[in-house]
Amino acid sequence: MSMQTNIIIAGVGGQGTVLASKLVARAAMDAGLRVRTSETIGMAQRGGSVVSHVRVSDAPIASPLMAPGMADVLIGFEPGEAVRSLAFLRPGGTVVTNAQPVAPVAISPASAAYSGQAMLERLDGCGARLAVIDGASICAEIGSLKVLNVALLGAAAGLGALGFSLDQFETAIRESVRERFVDMNIRALHAGARSASA
Amino acid sequence: MHPWHSAGSRVDKAIVEALHRHAFRYGDDGGPVVARGRSSTIGVSWGLGSTVSSPWGACCVATEFLMGNEAIALGAIAAGVGVVTGYPGTPSSEILPTVAQRNPGRVHVEWSTNEKVALEVAAGAAYAGARTLVTMKQVGLNVASDPLMSLAYVGVKGGMVIVVADDPGPISSQTEQDTRTFGLFSKLPVFDPASPEEAYAMIGDAFALSERYGTPVLFRPTTRVCHGNAPVEVGDLSAPPAPDGFVKDPKWVIFPRLAYQSHLRIEQRLPQIAEEFSDYRFNAVSGSGRIGIATQGISSAYVAEALAALGDAVPEHRLLRVATPHPFPRRLALEFLEGLDQVLVVEELDPVIERELLRLAGECHLPVTVLGKGTGHVQQAGENGVDSVTRALAGFLGLEVAPAADCSASAGEGAEPPVRPPVLCAGCPHRASFLAVKEAMRKRKAVFGGDIGCYTLGNAKPLDMVDTCLCMGASVTVAQGLHVVEPDAVHFAFIGDSTFFHTGIPGVINAVYNQTPIVLVVLDNSTTAMTGLQPHPGTGETMMGAVAQQIDIATVLRGLGVKHVESCDPLNHDAAKAAVLRAVEATAEGVSALIFEAPCIHVASSGPRYVVNEDACKCQLCITRLGCPAISRVDGKMRIDDDLCYGCDLCAQMCPFDAIERVEPTEGRA
Structure with a gap:
């Protein structure tokens, strides 16, 4: 029986979604699996919504992009972006999301009414397994805002949703990240995994 | 089970079967496999062979996870490219920096000032025998079309591959033009890769064809190929051989007589290339039956x-995949059409294949109906996707397709995620520049002409400072036309530093010469920000790692005859406003120019932190005027997000209650 994991990584431009998809790809290649990813690069990177499609399989993969209902896992770097990408997630899939919302740019006194809580409530009722991660606490614990991506990846891996173990991601991090950032990212990976199982 | 559902084994198996049934299946290495090839022909005519090797190197050295653009770059290096030129533009921008990064030595890599310049520099190098690669986005080809059309007639000695990345959607572009159609117009061969690994392999084929026919060739990936990633087998990237140099010959000088002869030669060779393309390894026909896709x-x-998703319900059918849309592989297409009743053409942008099949059907009196964009069976604009193609195929095949089961419906009604258009970054100096002009022109009649770059985002509220945007350099010239008709308004032209060098300068000369008193505002942030921080003539660095002479924009403008040229820091709000008023005054004497100099936050380090003193916070001017992503309202008070704030100080300067206070930087801020 063939094995396939389809992952959607949704966030706001600048949050580090691209590294997360690269680490999954690295882990897949190390495991001898096939992988295709697709990134949002360009204008949307300036604070717009960005979505990475990551497809891992032991069989050939044709399309880098998924259709609605094809994803097994949705990793949200921000609750609203997770909600926006829910159409990709199959019923019974897994949502791992950061708890902290990123407010859209306020342009008028009326426009500043975005609630991350309302988004989390919608995720809670969507029929998927849900893990809400306190990304801000993990980043504070590790001492860097840049590890949110690896912490969320660690949470999803810790839940067994990605098909790769934490050890496999550790190896992927060592292979992909500059040496002086390796320890920091590995600590974030495990902090994310602990947070998901808590 | 839902037809698009991917998690189950049934669909997985179906995908594999479908892939194996058809031409574009993928091999054991994850790379495309030749489903229908005449290997003897290919071996002879496609010099670089099917094992992705360079003529002077071994085959696969390592498997790398590459973005399509990186694969194109490495494919060109493996094919022995000697000169690479281009101008940044999404989705093509990563190709040229990858060549620079992986330069084996002896490859000349440059960001040229614009696409026309890039193509002409490459033409010279190709005349002298070097293999050349030129990179640009689709609208860049419009700029390069003058040399392109003539070069098609003159030809090249060293192979020339012009990579033009198309952007269906469009995702980051101003048009949905199709470079395949440009191939038809310019009579040049076009390659159309389907994946990063295929793009890697195809680049070598494109160079070989270019040299065999002495013609430039177009290589047209789309965004999802450029920005898709896959493991790619990369061959030997050792340095290219030295070209043998320029040999003087009348053929390099285009004259009407020569053009006539060249035109004849081109018309004679196109059917030959089409014939060759009918055997090309990435063109394929497979399957059987009376309907075709x-x-x-x-x-x-x-x-x-x-x-695969439609599964067993799919009737017997034939499949044509066209990797070289021009000249159209006629013989292969006829083989495909023979005996078909109906064909659905699934393509993006222009109906190129659709028109060619219709033409062939008419020419050969084939009783086949061709469906596609022209008949409304495939969307006419925007990019395709698995879902839209599944719907189109289901409609064509008369199959039912259930709507996708997914988690969006079960999440129920409720608050929608916020709209999140791209915005100027927190701390972006463009915001300060726009604000200075806006405040200075309050109650004055003024039109704000925009251009292509991050600063196009100045159109968003609350700034609302971009009234026109057409194409690279057009801020300067459109403002002149507006002034001629409406001389009582002040006409501003906002242009970035890289865009100024690209195509802004001729427009300034035009304004000086024709005495049209516009206010030119150069937004000099010391980089090409939108496309990923590429250097340009004003930055003093090149892609060869050399320190270059910085070309000073103020000196250029004075040299062009602009009498009032002033530089200032837009982040000093009052001084910037005063400078705007001086520039407007100076239009009494002709064109005036104001250069706002402040580096992009991505090339500068951040400043001090700012916090809101909630007791003093009384208005919401920072929100209604600035639109800064770092400022939000929490419980009726303004709050500055410490992670996003770059310490530009603009909000502190704007606050009428002095409620925004500067604090010393904490450690660890990057």
Whole structure:
């Protein structure tokens, strides 16, 4: 029986979604699996919504992009972006999301009414397994805002949703990240995994 | 089970079967496999062979996870490219920096000032025998079209591959033009890769064809190929051989007589190339039956997924995949059409394959109906996807397709995620520049002409400072036309530093010469920000790592005859406003120019932190005027997000209650 994991990584431009998809790809290649990813690069990177499609399989993969209902896992770097990408997630899939919302740019006194809580409530009722991660606490614990991506990846891996173990991601991090950032990212990976199982 | 559902084994198996049934299946290495090839022909005519090797190197050295653009760059290096030129533009921008990064030595890599310049520099190098690669986005080809059309007639000695990345959607572009159609217009061969690994392999084929016919060739990936990633087997990247140099010959000088002869030669060779393309390894016909599906590029992957999802209900059919849309592989296409009743053409942008099949059907009196964009069976604009192609195929095949089961419906009604258009970054100096002009022109009649770059985002509220945007350099010239008709308004032209060098300068000369008193505002942030921080003539660095002479914009403007040229820091709000008023005054004497100099936050380090003193916070001017992503309202008070704030100080300067206070930087801020 063939094995396939389809992952959607949704966030706001600048949050580090691209590294997360690269680490999954690295882990897949190390495991001898096939992988295709697709990134949002360009204008949307300036604070717009960005979505990475990551497809891992032991069989050939044709399309880098998924259709609605094809994803097994949705990793949200921000609750609203997770909600926006829910159409990709199959019923019974897994949502791992950061708890902290990123407010859209306020342009008028009326426009500043975005609630991350309302988004989390919608995720809670969507029929998927849900893990809400306190990304801000993990980043504070590790001492860097840049590890949110690896912490969320660690949470999803810790839940067994990605098909790769934490050890496999550790190896992927060592292979992909500059040496002086390796320890920091590995600590974030495990902090994310602990947070998901808590 | 839902047809697009991917988690189950049934669909997985179906995908594999569909992939194997059809031409564009993928091999054991994850790379495309020749489903229908005449290997002897290919071996002879496609010099670089099917094992992705360079003529002077071994084959696969390592498997790397590459973005399509990186694969194109490494494919060109493996093919022995000697000169690479280009101008940044999404989705093509990563190709040229990858060549620079992986330069084995002896490859000349440059960001040229614009696409026309890039193509002409490459033409000279190709005349002298070097293999050359030129990179740009689709609208860049419009700028390069003058040399392109003539070069098609003159030809090249060293192979020339012009990579033009198209952007269906469009995702980051101002048009949905199709470079395949440009190939038809310019009479040049076009390659259309479907994946990163295929793009890597195809680049070598494109160089070989270019040299065999002495013609430049177009290489047209789309966004999903450029920005898709896959493991790619990369060959030997050792340095290219030295070209043998320029040999003087009348053929390098285009004259009407020569043009006539060249035109004849081109018309004679196109059928030959078409014949060769009918055997090309990435063009393929497969399957059998009386209905057909024709496709290309990334759409071929969507077709494979759609057929797998529709599963056993899909009737027997034939499949054509066209990797070289011009000249059209006529013999192969006829083989495909023979005996078909109906064909659905699934492609993006222009109906190129659709028109060619219609033409062939008419020419050969074939009783086949061709469906596609022209008949409303495939969307006419925007990019395709697995879902849209599944719907189109289901409609064509008369199959029912259930709507996708997904988690969005079960999440129920409720608050929608916020709209999140791209915005100027927190701390972006463009915001300060726009604000200075806006405040200075309050109650004055003024039109704000915009241009192409991050600063196009100045159109968003609350700034609302971009009234026109057409194409690279047009801020300067459109403002002149507006002034001629409406001389009582002040006409501003906002242009970035890289865009100024690209095509802004001729417009300034035009304004000086024709005495049209516009206010030119150069937004000099010391980089090409939108496309990923590429250097340009004003930055003092090149892609060869050399320190270059910085070309000073103020000196250029004075040299062009602009009498009032002033530089200032837009982040000093009052001084900037005063400078705007001086520039407007100076239009009494002709064109005036104001250069706002402040580096992009991505090339500068951040400043001090700012916090809101909640007791003093009384208005919401920072929100209603600035639109800064770092400022939000929490419980009725303004709050500055410490992670996003770059310490530009603009909000502190704007606050009428002095409620925004500067604090010393904490450690660890990057």
